[in-house]
Amino acid sequence: MxxxxxxxxxxxxxxxxxxxxxxxxxxxxxxxxxxxxxxxxxxxxxxxxxxxxxxxxxxxxxxxxxxxxxxxxxxxxxxxxxxxxxxxxxxxxxxxxxxxxxxxxxxxxxxxxxxxxxxxxxxxxxxxxxxxxxxxxxxxxxxxxxxxxxxxxxxxxxxxxxxxxxxxxxxAPERLLLLGAGPESMPLLRLAHLLGWSVEVVESRARWHAALTSADALHRDTAEVPALLETRRFAAAVVMSHHFSRDLAALRHAAAGEIGWVGLLGPIARRDALLAELDADLRARLLPRLQAPVGLRLGGEGPEAIALSIMAALQSRSGT
Incomplete structure (x- = not known):
């Protein structure tokens, strides 16, 4: 049975x-x-x-x-x-x-x-x-x-x-899109699943794929992002590749899309540098939806604490 x-x-x-x-x-x-x-x-x-x-x-x-x-x-x-x-x-x-x-x-x-x-x-x-x-x-x-x-x-x-x-x-369960991966990915996936979220990840770098096996879907081609944003129902996205140009491309896609909540991992100075690279129109579309730095200030450091702060922010979104 x-x-x-x-x-x-x-x-x-x-x-x-x-x-x-x-x-x-x-x-x-x-x-x-x-x-x-x-x-x-x-x-x-x-x-x-x-x-x-x-x-x-x-x-x-x-x-x-x-x-x-x-x-x-x-x-x-x-x-x-x-x-x-x-x-x-x-x-x-x-x-x-x-x-x-x-x-x-x-x-x-x-x-x-x-x-x-x-x-x-x-x-x-x-x-x-x-x-x-x-x-x-x-x-x-x-x-x-x-x-x-x-x-x-x-x-x-x-x-x-x-x-x-x-x-x-x-x-239906909330659906989260991770644009990029890093050491926070594995604990974030575990926490998201425990809280009932479905998670898809876009990451082309093979060194991170072993940590992403529990994702509901892993997209290895970043060229898929526009189609994903157009055809999927995502409640939120987190830009978190730890790579400036990758994050910039992801922010451009997120700004052009309709996801209502976009988180950006990294410090304030990095956020400002990334936003300065966006066209004024895209920046204006993104800012009302952007949480950067992403996460609630809960204390602690390292991948697990960062993952917890991100999930806490996601759970505290209005309407969740």
């Missing part, structure tokens, strides 16, 4: 869930979808958790206090082959003393659905990486539909009729 957890040990967030669901053929499992919340909750509507018949859960519902109840409910769903609406209420004193003991004072509602390789919902989720969003409509009896700009899917109820219908919008 395929193990859905083995391939996702270095991933986090929605990225980990989607990678687990790309296991082919997918073993029998339950997909839990947070459909509504009230008060203080660890996860919000649209969060996904995969609970396989065999193996470890992928994704979290809480800090651990609600997982036992969720796993027990998922076992029932697998045994019966029917969807289930689950409501967890931690607002009362009874829950604090005799229930989850979390003290979070919130309500989380989930729809648990059995899925396998033939499930239309699985097909829809496997296409989420190729589209910015997936619109879901789910009913308490397990029926639902999904749609994005690549197609639409529908599936029938798997349980008796029950009140409850929810509309959710799932956003």
């Amino acid at each position: 395929n193990d859905i957890t083995g391939a996702v040990q270095d991933d986090g967030g929605l990225r980990a869930v989607l990678r687990a669901l790309r296991t082919s053929p997918l073993p029998r499992c339950v997909l839990a979808v947070v459909v509504a919340t009230e008060g203080s909750t660890y996860r919000k509507p649209g969060a996904l958790i995969v609970l396989p018949a065999q193996g470890a859960r992928v994704g979290w519902l809480s800090g651990g206090c609600l997982e036992a109840e969720l796993e027990a409910a998922a076992a029932d769903v697998l045994r019966e082959g029917r969807a289930r609406h689950l409501r967890m209420d931690t607002r009362g004193d009874d829950d604090l003393l005799f229930g989850s003991a979390s003290g979070c004072r919130g309500v989380v509602e989930l729809l648990l659905m059995p899925v396998d390789e033939t499930s239309p919902l699985l097909a829809a989720l496997r296409r989420l990486d190729t589209s910015a969003r997936l619109e879901l409509t789910l009913s308490a009896d397990g029926a639902g539909e999904a749609a994005n700009d690549t197609g639409s899917w529908q599936w029938p109820a798997s349980a008796t009729s029950a009140p409850g219908r929810w509309s959710l919008s799932l956003r």
Whole structure:
């Protein structure tokens, strides 16, 4: 039997869930979808958790206090082959003393659905990486539909009729483009994946390729950059080759493109020298989107600390 957890040990967030669901053929499992919340909750509507018949859960519902109840409910769903609406209420004193003991004072509602390789919902989720969003409509009896700009899917109820219908919008994992590589690349890739980002790298110098094997895509020809910026959906780019002319070319491409957040690695004097080489029009287009020097001031030095500061800046972007 395929193990859905083995391939996702270095991933986090929605990225980990989607990678687990790309296991082919997918073993029998339950997909839990947070459909509504009230008060203080660890996860919000649209969060996904995969609970396989065999193996470890992928994704979290809480800090651990609600997982036992969720796993027990998922076992029932697998045994019966029917969807289930689950409501967890931690607002009362009874829950604090005799229930989850979390003290979070919130309500989380989930729809648990059995899925396998033939499930239309699985097909829809496997296409989420190729589209910015997936619109879901789910009913308490397990029926639902999904749609994005690549197609639409529908599936029938798997349980008796029950009140409850929810509309959710799932956003695909954020996509990061690294223009150039250096000693920060490997820790940055690891941190980005743990935080749920997809990462593509453009680097033609062969000496860095061994450090980039975990990238979602490695582009070895810098001539590909204009096409990448035109055809891919990148939330952010970081210019980080440690080479002046390479970084200058990358900044020109980034300035001409539409990426809303561009980071530049290096000190202020180097930034100013690079900007002085840009045409006035390109410089004016780039400056509102540029963070340079890239990263938050967290303290520390060396590749790992720099990678952490870059990821912290990326996570703190408005809307992330």
